[in-house]
Amino acid sequence: MAKVSWKSEWLAQIGVAVGYALLYVAIHPLSTSHWPIHAGVRLACLLLLPYRFWPALLIGEAVPNFYEVYPCLDSLGRTWVIVKSIPPLLPIMPIVWWCRERMPPFPAKHFVDIKALLVCVLLCSVGGMIYSTTAYAVAIPTHARSVSSVPIASICFLLGPYLAILTVVPWAVMAKLDYRTGHFKEQVRQIVSSRLFLDTVALLIPSILILAWLKHVVKEPLDEIASLTMFIPMAWLTLRHGWRAAAVSGTIAITCICLPIPLEDSLDPKSYATMAFLVIGVTSLFVLGARISAQLMQEEKERQSALNVQRFARQTMQVGEQRMRQTSQALEYLAGTLHVTNSRLLEQMRRIVPNIESHAFYKQVMAAQTQVYQLAESMHPVAWRERGLPAALNDTVARALDEAGVAYRCEITGRGFTRLEPSVLTATYRVVCEAIVYVTSRLACNRVRLVLRGGETHGKRWVVFRVEGVLDDTGVANAVYFSDERQRLATKLGASALELPEMRDHVSIFDGVLHMRTPKGKLQLTALLHDVPQEAQRPATAPAPLRLWVK
Template structure:
């Protein structure tokens, strides 16, 4: 056994040394589209640099947005494009800052930020978009450390500005730049997700966007009135962004926060030179950066919980649909059995009638009459019991008449405890499935009270419609208002009746001396809503 282990160890060692003996084979694939991406990226960075400030550095946002939009196989071309952008910008600076800084600082920024995005890849599959804030903060810090660290290490003369103030200016500028463009890139990458963009045409959304535009114009015009007025107007622009976030979740924040940052940048005084800085606006931008972070986080959570609620609501509707289907399938099975019993009863009636006729022809009139009377009574009882299996009359005459002619009514009358039902509305407007569910729920409720309570019982029902929903309200209670249903009866009601009511979007509740059941049908078609009179289903109206 030891010899085999030694051989296996040597073979693995030889495999590890193969690369040293035979060399490494690299497959380099040149993609023409990659060079186009590099060129577009370089021009985008150049254009963003022209309108950037130290406290609003858009190339940082272009960098992260490009990494989010492009697949990993195109990242080397992004590195190439950024190096080309830095080369044309920093080549004239070689004499002032040195060749080492121009080469090293231009080559390490994009790979470092790409590594940050790569490390967040697992977080990108999460159900919320909060990871974008982590990418933005980490990328801004890494970029700031590289900028300041390389400048202090490689410049012939280190920067004269204090390192902390420079770090705050660069970090905030990169962070705001990322929050301006990265959310839009993320929004584009998720364009295939299910979302109703028609909601943005709604009046509240239009008002919020219009209010943001008006505030931007007023802020631009009021720039000469003083820094206090301008700052107040800039802070007020966060209000419509809050409204967009509350209405549309993270998508509202992904649109509103970039608009807010762009508008504030457009209203910020600038020297027109790279590195321009406005101290009064810097304090406002710090607040706006915190507000934008909070809004993106809030929007992500709103969208997350909304999706959870929508999923649970969809699952609940699917469960209700399956429950209704199961109840209808069960009723159809009972219907087939009832029809089979009806056929048997019809056959027995024909046979007995033939027997009666035969007895009469042979002069046995008295036995024939007795047999006829007995068969009629038993046939009636048999049909009453059959109707309790499935009320076939309900399909022709509706719920209320089916209750009057079914065996359930005969059974109630036999107890002398159930008073005449008080019924209102037209049950024929309801679906057959809802009428069947009401029939079963009502008869079960009466049966529970007959077996577990004493005293007279009153049945009341009323059909109606509220907006696009049709339904029926049924109460089964004791006539004695001073009586209260026992806890055992209430528990039995919940166990036996709640499932069928919930399947039809209704409720079953017990209140003092009565059981209250509400069953709701599917939404009515628009064509029929105009011809139906809405009827509020209130218990006191019964």
């Protein structure tokens, strides 16, 4: 087993070295002195690959690098060839190692610290500038260059690799964060259907291409205005989607500006100014995008927390309703048992006391039995259990209001009640009862009208109801006469006599709203409740702590 593992490791090392060498050669035609794509690929490999593959990367870069510089032996001399034969990967390795150990750009598996990543990019660019400037100053003969050319070359060695790194590394980072083994096609479909992709294709790319064309067609100073205008769509996209939008828009802008720059060794000051402007602008967009992504993650975390609280409240309500139903059934069973027992006991006592019905003991026994039945009915109506919500609203509520001297009318329309979640039906019945108790608490209310409708819109089910109480001063006397029954109305309906804010909180658990209107002579309470979506019933995974990390 160890022998097979040893062979597999060597094959992996050879594969990494050969693959990196072929990639180095393949991107050579695209790499220029002011935009060396090699620098971006180099840093991406050092950041993403484990340390054990770094020697293979060094070998994979040393061979093609020597192959590129050796033909310059006659023109630039032996010293230049010897210095440039040192792989540029070598001086960058300690910097990347320090960043990965002390300031890791990837603090978690699917998170990136943008601040640490930008620091690593800057340090590697500075390290590459020192290496290239030293090689330029030492290896190039003095008669072949001027003294002032060294600082100018240093600026080019800093800005060029920095832009190349910002072009390549963010894409490698996004691939690392998003890639899931075995879900490639699904991820491609998600990317193509994402809002970022649509905004990039429809708005960003056309606008940047038009502005880049204007920059190279129009004369000064309009060309500089075109460069500045490029950052407007880039900033807009970054504000909407975060640092990923900065990576996409930055790559497109850098490519459109750097590719047309002439390939001569000495760049004009205008090209240096353009490159410096790109460096500052794209880096600023990355910083802004990181902050926007952190805010978006915080909002998503708060949304998930709210969904978890809402889901827990629904589950608690449903569990409480199930317990009330079980208790109601137990009380009904107890009331039935009492009825049978009392009937036998009273039958035996009737032989001794013929007029037992007129005695107080008999009345107390029958009252206790009736109270047990009423308690069971108030906790969970029999009509609800046996025939559903419409029966409970038509029978149970109507009987309680009739005993309180209040006229009642119920209208139920629509469809989809059978497909609503039990928790929604429970909340609907309880809120209706609370609304009826609230309306009838006015002495002038002598009539109640309930209109209930269920429906479905765009695949989402909902239920809406309106409780309307008719206020008539002539009915105050009747309300006073039935005052005792009105006081017991909340108990009969199993209501808690909630106020409007409490009822609104109750409805908001199901993404609903409740409104109160007071037209002339009426008091109306209207509420809308939405069905529970399937994804909301599943527990949401807790997001990782934010700190300075973004996805």
